[in-house]
Amino acid sequence: MSTTDHNAHSEHSEYIDSDTGKMGMWLFLFTELFLFGGLFIVYAVMRSKYGEDFHHAALELNAFIGATNTVVLLVSSMTVAMSLTAIQKKQKNLAIGLIFFTILLAGVFLVNKYFEYGHKFALNLYPGSDVMRNLPHGEIMFFGLYFLMTGLHLFHVVVGGILLTIIMLKIKSGRINEEHFLLHENGALYWHLVDLIWIFLFPLLYLIT
Amino acid sequence: MNNQTPTAPLNYLNHKTGLWSWLSSTDHKRIGLLYFYCIVTFFLSAAVLGLLMKIEKVAPGETIMTAQTYNAMFTLHGIIMIFIVVIPGLAAVFGNIMLPIMIGAKDVAFPKLNLFSFYLFLGGACIALYSQFAHGHSPDTGWTFYVPYSAEASSNVVIALTAAFTLGFASILTGLNFIVTIHTMRAPGMTWFRMPLFPWSLYATAWIQLLATPVVGITLLMVIAERTLHVGFFDPKLGGDPVLYQHLFWIYSHPAVYVMILPAMGVVTEIFPTFSQKPVFGYVPIVFSSLAIALVGYFVWGHHMFTSGMSYESRWFFSLLTFLVAIPSAIKVFNWLSTMYGGSVDLQPPLLYAISFIFLFTIGGFTGLTLGSVATDIQVHNTDFVVAHFHYIIFGGMGFGFFAGIHYWFPKIYGRMYNIRWANIGWGILFTGFNLTYFPMFIMGIQGMPRRYFDYDPKFQLGQTISTIGAVILFTGLITMISNLIYHSKKGAIAPANPWHGVTLEWQIPSPPPHENFDEVPVITRGPYVFDNPHTK
């Protein structure tokens, strides 16, 4: 979905057809879904096996930070959708502002996560630590899944943030405009996926106490 | 590549020259050829490993290698053959070269992504090789990486897992590209049911690549996490469940078998009508059987785990579904035979390979039913019977399908013709060697010869020796076939645009195809297999 500079004047080679590009993005999102899907299967199996331990281990998690991050991601999902509306309505500055705000929210999410993980590490609760190894089996599974699922999600937040930054710069330079905004659409789709995954992670990890 | 006479018309092989023009090309045909050369190289090296393993077994006891070497060899043989050769195999080579041409497009939907997947593939292949030569032992887990051994073995398992992960992503991106290409790039007038059957089989394959591969991706990541961070998902000591690993692994790896075989079925489906000069029998059932195989094939992974301690109900269920997959496969066999019936059959090398494909695939399929039924599976599980079965499917099916394809499209790809007589001789040696190698393994398997053993009870001496002799013949056949092709790709007689009198789009353009495939966009007004050229009369 990248573009080249040397033939910026010939439209047909610079811009991929919108429907084609969008379908490609959706298919990519499907693979992302199944990537997390594998983890959800493990979660489901382990939870059915160790319901009590999961229950107990989830008390360790800070539901307030989890809820804050949920709101942060939902709002950011709206702002990125709005920025797409703005670019289509030729409101370039508004679009840039909304994207910038979205990136800011991604930053807030990361900061929250930093404190959350930091707290766990302070308690020596991380995969492979002695504290964790001596927990009941189900709690080991819970924290293992917690770190792997939120960690993989975090990775996607970072990638999404980078993608949105690229989009913001391209709107500034006019490469993304009311005629050609495929990258913007796809970036927004990716960001919504990050939100979608979190919609499931939040109740499954933080709220099962 | 570029020694054509200066007067020859420009085509994709000579419109630009130099190594860099190949390595940086986004032309689907050139990328397909890059895959082809890589895959053939890896195939031959893994075949040598297979041959060495067979030589080790020529007599009981240690003959040419130690048990540890043998373990490393079957692991490397498996990783290369499965992840580098047969999973990308047909789709990446013939899919790339032929799919856009057969649907009347200039290229795939995302040419740069296509090149990127090739380099991911190459990177993954290099990492797989690195796992052999890096500091420490070569991986010895088998290509399935079963826990708990893979989580504890001291060999370079993490590197091998990374390789499989990377190769998986290359496969996902190829599948993604093909789905979008088929949806959006078909020539005007080419409705879904005017599309040739090879693209249809690629379409079904691409969905499996797209939706099954990520599951194994995350599973391999979890094993890496297991080894590096001691998380314990699959480690019973920490409360994990090793059978869960097998579930996740086979959720991908069983559908992966259909990633291998479906394109091969697509190739022979192209070959039968051409060499019978007769429309394919039952176009629509073939389409739906491809889709049905892809769909039902997704739900049968548990038949690899009958002896792993699954619940009774689960074994019952997976066994039932496994029998269901046999139905669409049998429909295809029926259609291929009926296509030949009453046609003017021209027994050229591609057809020879295609017919032997049916023969070997049917043996592989029937023995698959033996393995799919719980009671008999428990008898032959983890024996040479299983090894023989999947070699009949993967080598006899996908391998012979690949050979059929290369003999079919060779004149189109290179614009030159191989020596038909040598191709026939090569086929004869290959086919004989193949059956000599693998058929005795069925019998030894039933008698209790376990797989993955470097040594055996002297009572298996006869069968093992026949099998080793077969392997040598098989390898000779491969060399005969490949040298014929390599030699004639440069020195062969110039081939006409349509040597086999085929009717699909790739035969309507010059050989080799021009850089942009079609001078003008073709408009399709009828189905793909209408034979009305004077030749048939």
Next chain:
Amino acid sequence: MSNNESHITSYALNFKVLLVLLILTTITILVIKAHLGAFTVAVALTLASIKCAIVLTYFMHLKFESLILRLMVGGVFLLFAIIIVITFIDYYFR
């Protein structure tokens, strides 16, 4: 280049969707704090699925996309559900 005809979602609709999502999130938290016992997870997952559907439909513009794309998305979720069910044929009866 069919971007010109593509649907533009209004700011107001985006905002309304966000409100609904936030309300559903609040309900989820309240339901779980109310300790409904065995139903808790079922309710939480149902609400999450509804939220998921809303994000797909409006934020991700699925409502305005072609039928084929909508079928694909539906099929993919269905496939995942079937895989979970089949896996549990093993675990449930073991």
